[in-house]
Amino acid sequence: MTFATLFASVVALLPAAALAQTTFSVQVGPNGTLTYDPPFITANAGDLVRFTFNPKNHTVTQSSFDAPCVPLAGGATSGFHFISNVSGLLDTWEFAIPASSTPFWFHCEQTQPVSHCGKGMVFAINAPADPDPHSFDAFQKLAMQLNGTGDSTSQSASAPPSSSWATATATITHDGSTWTSVYTSYDGTPSPTYSPDGPVNHVIKVGADGLNYTPSNISAAIGDTVTFEFHPKNHTVTQSSFLQPCKALAETSTTGQVGFKSGFKFVDANETNFPTFQITINDTAPIWGYCGQTGHCQSGMVFSINAVEAGKNNFAAFKALAMAGAPSSNSPSGSNSAGAPNPSTGAAVANNRLSYAIVLGAVGAVAALL
Ligand SMILES: *[C@@H]1O[C@H](CO)[C@@H](O)[C@H](O)[C@H]1NC(C)=O
Ligand SMILES: *[C@@H]1O[C@H](CO)[C@@H](O)[C@H](O)[C@H]1NC(C)=O
Numbered sequence: 001m002t003f004a005t006l007f008a009s010v011v012a013l014l015p016a017a018a019l020a021q022t023t024f025s026v027q028v029g030p031n032g033t034l035t036y037d038p039p040f041i042t043a044n045a046g047d048l049v050r051f052t053f054n055p056k057n058h059t060v061t062q063s064s065f066d067a068p069c070v071p072l073a074g075g076a077t078s079g080f081h082f083i084s085n086v087s088g089l090l091d092t093w094e095f096a097i098p099a100s101s102t103p104f105w106f107h108c109e110q111t112q113p114v115s116h117c118g119k120g121m122v123f124a125i126n127a128p129a130d131p132d133p134h135s136f137d138a139f140q141k142l143a144m145q146l147n148g149t150g151d152s153t154s155q156s157a158s159a160p161p162s163s164s165w166a167t168a169t170a171t172i173t174h175d176g177s178t179w180t181s182v183y184t185s186y187d188g189t190p191s192p193t194y195s196p197d198g199p200v201n202h203v204i205k206v207g208a209d210g211l212n213y214t215p216s217n218i219s220a221a222i223g224d225t226v227t228f229e230f231h232p233k234n235h236t237v238t239q240s241s242f243l244q245p246c247k248a249l250a251e252t253s254t255t256g257q258v259g260f261k262s263g264f265k266f267v268d269a270n271e272t273n274f275p276t277f278q279i280t281i282n283d284t285a286p287i288w289g290y291c292g293q294t295g296h297c298q299s300g301m302v303f304s305i306n307a308v309e310a311g312k313n314n315f316a317a318f319k320a321l322a323m324a325g326a327p328s329s330n331s332p333s334g335s336n337s338a339g340a341p342n343p344s345t346g347a348a349v350a351n352n353r354l355s356y357a358i359v360l361g362a363v364g365a366v367a368a369l370l
């Protein structure tokens with residue numbers, strides 16, 4: 001067979017191949033992320049793309065390469081799909097690829113509380129590969145450039161946004177039994193699933209590396225524990241809030257939250273048996289905290305657990321706020337006390353723990369406010 005006839009027979013086969021319709025599955029905002037998974041596909045005319053909407057409130061909206069975050073006039077859109085919780089029931093929307101080989105560009109129109117598109121939540125069909133200037137990466141970069149928030153650290157330090165909290169309910173059914181768990185959630189936080197191999201203990205060293213918690217910003221799943229290990233000389237682990245990094249939560253909460261406090265732990269310079277303080281992660285809400293020793297918080301000795309790094313209220317913004325001279329606690333944070341983040345979660349937290357094995361087998365369920 002010559003090249004010419006080989007070419008001819010391949011071309012002859014093409015229309016038949018195009019008739020075999022393929023359905024592509026794309027997850028919208030899986031695991032609370034501001035992403036489409038996969039972020040781009042290569043498809044033929046007549047193929048279907050089935051978008052599955054995960055919890056939160058997203059769209060799949062056609063745009064153009066040059067204006068990634070602006071709906072294309074006459075383009076396709078799913079409209080907003082608010083998914084309050086999972087239970088196996090996720091919305092879907094389908095896009096049939098028209099008879100055309102040109103690229104198709106999409107974005108999420110949500111702008112509350114941050115522009116999802118500006119965070120890189122874009123999708124493409126048949127985008128040319130890198131290094132083409134119209135590649136998917138180039139499209140995503142342009143979205144983040146045009147609709148991104150830029151350096152959120154400096155903006156947040158002067159005018160931090162307030163948090164939008166929600167109490168969400170997840171219903172988990174397994175072996176004929178149904179559990180209802182209530183937990184606090186927050187936009188962008190992880191799904192309230194347990195660590196796949198059982199609870200994990202995260203260790204944070206206090207003051208082992210200067211006036212720092214190491215590591216200072218961690219992610220932890222529900223059921224995990226965080227053990228703070230106190231190094232010399234005299235530090236605390238005190239829960240605070242994003243807006244008031246250096247004040248005990250008990251002093252600033254308007255909803256009666258008490259927050260945890262280790263009290264001062266004085267550790268001798270030659271001590272090798274470091275005292276510890278442990279907390280249990282009950283929900284996916286971000287946890288903020290600081291050292292109550294005079295001046296330590298203001299020098300940046302703060303930590304976060306499950307901060308939403310994709311949003312404005314990220315750890316860097318929290319730390320910047322602490323160092324910007326946020327007022328510190330008036331009363332010493334030396335007493336030993338601990339409290340659930342939200343009084344109404346107490347009973348449900350127990351449910352969450354009991355249903356540990358059940359949650360493992362269930363789809364992660366979360367309701368998050370926007
Ligand atoms: C979502 O979480 C599941 C389970 O942890 C993981 O297998 C999957 O890769 C995650 N997907 C994304 C897009 O992060
Ligand atoms: C979803 O987001 C849109 C745009 O921000 C908003 O108008 C709509 O009310 C939201 N839906 C729900 C149920 O929160």
Ligand SMILES: *[C@@H]1O[C@H](CO)[C@@H](O)[C@H](O)[C@H]1NC(C)=O
Pocket residue numbers: 069070108109110111115116117118146147
């Ligand atoms: C992106 O920015 C443009 C121009 O300011 C605006 O019209 C559009 O609504 C924004 N889109 C998103 C999703 O942020």
Ligand SMILES: *[C@@H]1O[C@H](CO)[C@@H](O)[C@H](O)[C@H]1NC(C)=O
Pocket residue numbers: 084085086087089168169171367
């Ligand atoms: C979660 O979904 C169930 C039905 O699947 C519904 O009855 C319940 O009200 C939902 N919870 C929230 C907080 O939306």
Ligand SMILES: *[C@@H]1O[C@H](CO)[C@@H](O)[C@H](O)[C@H]1NC(C)=O
Pocket residue numbers: 234264266293294
């Ligand atoms: C630790 O620091 C606190 C607050 O500054 C102080 O009251 C306490 O006496 C210190 N403990 C020791 C053993 O120095």
Ligand SMILES: *[C@@H]1O[C@H](CO)[C@@H](O)[C@H](O)[C@H]1NC(C)=O
Pocket residue numbers: 268270271
């Ligand atoms: C630490 O060293 C000092 C003197 O160097 C000693 O007096 C003290 O007992 C030591 N403490 C511990 C816990 O070993």
Ligand SMILES: *[C@@H]1O[C@H](CO)[C@@H](O)[C@H](O)[C@H]1NC(C)=O
Pocket residue numbers: 215216217315316319
């Ligand atoms: C958050 O933690 C990561 C990983 O430990 C670290 O690389 C990063 O610098 C931390 N962010 C800030 C603002 O300290």
Ligand SMILES: *[C@@H]1O[C@H](CO)[C@@H](O)[C@H](O)[C@H]1NC(C)=O
Pocket residue numbers: 260279280281282287338339340341346349
């Ligand atoms: C988790 O719940 C327990 C029991 O209600 C409480 O003692 C603990 O302080 C909570 N953990 C956090 C981090 O608030």
